[in-house]
Amino acid sequence: MQLNFSGLRALVTGAGKGIGRETVKALHASGARVVAVSRTGDDLVSLSQECPGIEPVCVDLGNWEATEQALGSVGTVDLLVNNAAVALSQPFLEVTKEAFDRSFNVNLRSVLQVSQIVVRGMINRRAPGSIVNVSSIAAQVTFPNLVTYSSTKGAMTVLTKAMAMELGPHKIRVNSVNPTVVLTAMARKVWSDPEVSRKLKERHPLRKFAEVDDVVNSILFLLSDHSASTSGAGIFVDAGYLAS
Template identity: 50%
Template sequence: MDIRFDGRRALVTGAGKGIGYELAKALAAGGAETFALSRTQADLDQLKAENPDIRTVCVDLADWAATRKAVEELGPIHLLVNNAAVLHCTTFMEIEEAEIKNTFDVNVHAVVNVSQVVAQGMIARGKGGAIVNMSSIGGRVALENVPSYCASKGAIEMLTKVMTRELGQHQIRINNVNPTVVMTAMGKKLWSDPAKSEPMMKRTPQRKFAEVKDVVHAVMFLLSDQSDMINGASLFVDGGVTAV
């Protein structure tokens, strides 16, 4: 399937590492004028060095006002991937105010903030657009030791449904991608202990975790015109975990 985005402008949040990093490169390779947003300038510099055509935006998504200003200054955006997220590894009884606030500021509030700005432009132009929110299997199934993360991804699941209901009339499509464990650098580090990874692996019918490319392919499809009638859906990239 040849997916092209020539003549379109795309924004990827959390593009400094992992999935977002590779998504920005894939969108640029597909012809989109691509904006990569991250709070870490060094990561953006590395991405820019690898692909000079990618335009970078350095801002902390937890800062509502600064984020809104930065996104407004980009101009028209036709494709948006709300990929940025933070994950704190604690038990429910260990959650502190700073953790839950930071998690929802980045994982939920920033999705609302960025999407409002982008959707406002889509509505004004009258030509629609596509938004993909990065959820997780943790938005549907309980995972131990990441309660704040799971709660935030559950919120994204319902937020996507409401966005679909309200924005569909403007031909704006909003979908979720819900990965299992993904073998990013962070994923490999967090799941390197067999005592932790093997129980999760046994829950997975395919007996493997996702690679970054698996998630990138899913997002690219949902952004493309080839998914024109897919709206308000959650695409699970999980090897069958949620099916069983």
């Protein structure tokens, strides 16, 4: 399936590493103009070298005021990928206020804020749009020491549906992609114990975790007109985990 995003402008958060970075590269290769948002300046420098012409924005999305200043005048955006996230591993009884607030500010509140900024522009232009929220199977099942992360992703499920319902009349679609473990740099920190990782992988019917490209391809499908009648839904890129 050939996807062509020429003439469209996309914004991707969490663009410095992992899924976000590969999404930027895929959109750029497919003809889109891309605004790449990350809190790590060095990542944006190297990404700009790989993808000449992208628009880098360095901001910590956990900071509401800084985000408003950095993106409030971002201009025309047709496609939005809310990918930025943190996964802070703590047992339930050891979850701190700082970790809880940081997780919800980055993983959920920024989705609301960035989407509001982008959607206001779409509505003012009376233009259709597509938004993809990058969630996780942790929205459906729990894992040890990830109570806060799972809570943010569970809330994202409802937020995605609420956005789809309210924005549908404006021809704006909102969906999510829910992958299982993808061994990005962030995931490797959480699943650093090889024995724990092996046992979890064996619980997947396909006996594997997801690859970054698997997730990116699902994001691109939901952004594209090939999913023109899909909104409020989630694609589970989980190697069959939820079926087992």
